[in-house]
Amino acid sequence: MSAAHPGEYGPRRGLGPLLGLTTLGAILPGSGLLLSGRRFLGGLLMSVFLVCVVGAAAFIYVKGPTEAALFLGVRRNLLLGLVVAGVLALIVLAASLVHTAALNWPSRPQTGKRVAAGTFVALLVLAVLAPVAPATQYVMIHRDTLSSIFSHGDVDRGVGAATPIGSGRNAWRTVPRVNVMLIGSDAYPGRPGLRTDSMMVASIDTRSGDTVLFGIPRNLENIPLGPTNPLTRVYPNGYDCGDACLMNEVWNEGEKHKDLFPGDPMPGLTATRLALTEVLGLGIDYAVVIDIRGFSALVDAMGGVDITVKTRIPIGGKVENGQIVPGSIHGWIEPGPQHMDGYTAMWYARSRATTDDFNRMGRQRCMVGALVRQVDAPTMLERYPALAKVAKDNIYTDIPAEHLGAWAELVGRVQQEGTIRSLPFTNKIVKVTDPDYGHIHEVVRNAISPHPVEGVPAPSWSSSSQPTTTPSAPRTTPGSTPTEPAQGLVDVKNAC
Template sequence: MARHAQSKQVRVHQSRALRRALGLTLLSTIVPGAGLLWTRLRAFGIVLVATCLGLLGYLGMRVYRHGLVGSALSLGLSTQALRIVLVAVIAGAAVWILAILLTAISARPRPASRDDRLATTLMAIICSLAVAAPSAWGARTVALQRDVVTTIFGHDAPGSSGTGAVPQVGEDDPWVNIRRVNVLLVGSDAGTDRVGVRPDSMMVASINTRTGDTVLIGVPRNLENAPIPATNPLHTVFPDGYNCGDQCLINGVWTLAHDRPDLFPGDPNPGLTTTRDVVGAVVGLPINHTVVIDLSGFSALVNAMGGVTINVKERVCIGCKALSDGTIVGTTGYIEPGVQHLDGYHALWYARSRAESDDFSRMRRQRCVVGALLDQVSPATMLRRYPALAEVLKDHVAIDISQQQLPAWVPLIERVQQDGTLRSLPLTNKVIDVIDPDYDKIRALVANAISDNPTPVSTSSSTPSTPSDSGSTSPGSSSSSTSNDELTTLAAAC
C-alpha cells in the first residue's frame, strides 16, 4: 500500500514537472527567453528578455515620435535600414528558436521518461515552427521591399535632379525651402501588341509641401499645337510647337523624341524627358518628378490591392471600339451606374473606355479612379497583399525619385494623406479648346487652382471642340449630363 502511494506521488510529481516544462517552453515562445528565467540558464534568459524589452521600447519611442505610418515609411524606403532589419529578423529568429529548444531541454523533468522527452520535443518543434514561419515570411517581405526600392528608385534616376525641387534630407522639414512639388503621372499604352509608347493618360499632381493640399490636373491627350520649350532639343525641329494639325497631338511627342535619339545624346529616355518638358510648358509648372505605369500594370495593381470601389456615374462599355464611321464594335458588356467594386480588368476599362463617350469623360473617370485608389489604400491591405503588389511595382512602374531623396518624402506623404485636401482641375472641352488651345488661359487656370484661395472655374466662355482622335459620343451618352468640369474637391467630382 505504501509503495503504491509513493508511486502515485512520483507520477503526480512527474506530471507537474512535465506541465511546468511545457508551460515554460510556451512562455519562451511568447517572450523570447522568458521561460529560461526558471531554469539553470536564467542568466541567458535575462539577457534575451532585456534585449526584447529594449527593442520594443525603441520601436515604441519611434512610433511615438514619428507615428506608425511615418515609422513604417522611414524603414520601408531605406535600403540600409532594410538590410539591417533583414539580418536582425534572421538572427533574431535563430536565437529565439534556440531559446525555445534550450527551455524545453533545461526544463525537462529529471529524470525524464521516454514520454517526457517525446512531449517536450514535440512542444519545442511546434513552438519553433510557430516562430520560424512568420519570421521567414517577414524576411521574405523585407527582402522583397529592398528589391522594390532598389529596382524602382535608382541611385541616379533620370529627371531626379536639376528640377529645382531637391529636398534637404535629414532636416526636420526637408521641404522648408520648397513651396510646391509637381509630379507627372503617365499611363503608358506600351505593350507587346503596340509599337512605341503613346501616353494614354497624363495628370500632374501639384503638391503644396506646407499644407499637403494637392491638385490633380488632367491634361488632354489630344491637345494640338503643344509648345516645346527651347530647353528641349526637339525645339529645333518644332520651334513653333508641335503644330501639324490633328495628326500632331500632345501624346505623340514621346514617340517623336524616341525616334530622334541623335538629338538627345546620353539621355536614356528622350520620350519621357520630352513629355515631361512639354506638359510642364502646357500647365506652366516645372515638372519635378515623373511616375509611369503601363496599362497592364494598372490592371494588376488594382487586383493586387483587392479591387477598387467606384461611384460609377455613367454607363461604360467594355471591350468596345469606335470605328471611323461612328459604329461601335466589340462590346462585351457594361459597367453600370452606381457604387461598384471593380477588379483590375473592369477598373482599367472604366478608366480607358471612350467609344460611347469621349476623351474628356474618360479624363474625369481616370481622376476618380486615381483618387479612389489613394483614398482606399490601407496599411493592413498593403501588408496582406504585399508580395503580389511588389511584383507589380517592380515590373510595371517607373519613378524617377532617387533613393537618396526617399527619406524626405516620408513627412510629405504623411502631410498629403493626413492634412491635405485633394482637388481636381479638369482641362476638358468645357473649359478649353483642344484644337486651338489658349495656353495662356490654361496656365492661368492652373495658377488659380494651386493658389491658396482659388476661384471657381468658368465654363461658359469656352467653345467645345473635339478632333477626330477623341472618340465619338453616341446618342444617349450620359457623359455631358454627369460631367463636373469645375475646380472642386475630388470627392465632390466623383
C-alpha cells in the first residue's frame, strides 16, 4: 500500500492509531474514515449503516423477533435479495477498512510495524467477510427446501381442497379457522401400499392462534365418505365392510380406484381428506404427509428428544392370533426419563404389540408435546441444514408457495399467543367398531369452541358396552404397570 504524502491529511501516524481506527471502522462503519480525514465518504457510510440498523430494529420491534424471522424466511426472493445486499455491504466495509489502514499506514523504516499492521488488517478483513460463505449456503439450502416442499401446492390438489387465504397483511381476515390434515405413513421397502397409521387434524383459530390436534384411530370402521368423494361410486353406503375396511386403508382405496379421480395427482390423499372431513365434521384445507423414516431422521436432526416413559414399550413386535411372534421384539424402551434418538422415538410413537392403538395415540401426543417443548431458535438454526434435508426428502404438503407469508403470520400467532391442545379419539370417546359420528362432531365442536370443557368427553355407548381394541395381545408386560397417557382435551405440554 502506498502512503499519502506527509501532511496531506495530517502528520504520519504510528501503529496504534491504525489499529484503533480500523477496529473502530469495523464496529461502526465509516467512523475510521471520518476520523482519518475522509469526511464525506466516512459520513456517507456511517449514515447508511445507521439507517439500516434503525430500520432493522424497528422492523423487529414491530413484528417481534419470531414473526420477523418467519416473515423473511418464507419470502425466497426477498431473502435472496437481502443476502446479496448484505454480501455487497460486507465487501464495501472490507474496502473501507483497507482504505482506513492506507490513510494511517506507518512510514518507513518501521518494517516491524508495517508487518504487524498488514497482518492485523488482513485478519480484520477476513473476519468481516467470514459470514459470507455460511450465510449464502444457508439461504440457498433454505430456498431449495422451500421450492421442493411447497411446489406441490401449485398443481391441482383434487376435490375437497380449499384455498381460502387472502393476500397482504392479515391474510386470514376472512378465514376464522383453518384445518390441516397431518398424516404419518408407514410406507417403506418391502411393504406394499401406504398405510396412514398416524392421522391428526390440526384445527387453528386464525385470530387467537389457539390450536386443537385431533387424533383419529387408524382402525375406525364404517367410514362415511361424503357426497363429493369419488369412492362413493364403489362404496355408496360408506367404507363399511367390517375390520377389512379401516380408516387407514382409505388412502390405498383411492390409489386403487385412481380412475375415479381424473387429473388428481394424489387420489389417496384426496380420498383420505374427504373421509376425515366427514369423520370430524371439519373441512380439511391443507395436508402434510411425512413417512416413518422421515420422522426418525427429523428427531435425529433435532439432536434427539427427551421423554419420560411411563410403561415398558417394545422395539419391534408382531402379533399373530393374539400372541406376540417369538423373536419379533428386538429390544425395549424402559420406563423413566429417556433421551431418545430417532429410531427409538419412532418405536415409542408407533409400537403397539403390548398395548393397543389408543395407547399408541396417547404416546404420539406425548411425542408431539416433547418436540414442541424442546424447539428453540439457536439450536434449530445450528441444525438447520440437516433439518432442511430431512424436510425436503420426507415431507409432502399441498400448501402453495404463495401462501407462505400468510402461514408465517399464523405460525407466529400460534407460538406467541395461542395454546396447543390435543384430543385423540381413544376408546374413552369412540367405539371404533360402531362409531357414533354425531357424537364425534359434538366433541369436535366443543373442543374448538372459545371456552371448551376440558377432560374426557362422555363416551357415546352405554357403560355396559365396552369398545373393542384392535390388538388382542396383552396390554402389559412382566414387571410393568399399565399407565395410560392423559385422556381428553389437554394442553400438549401437559399430555404426559
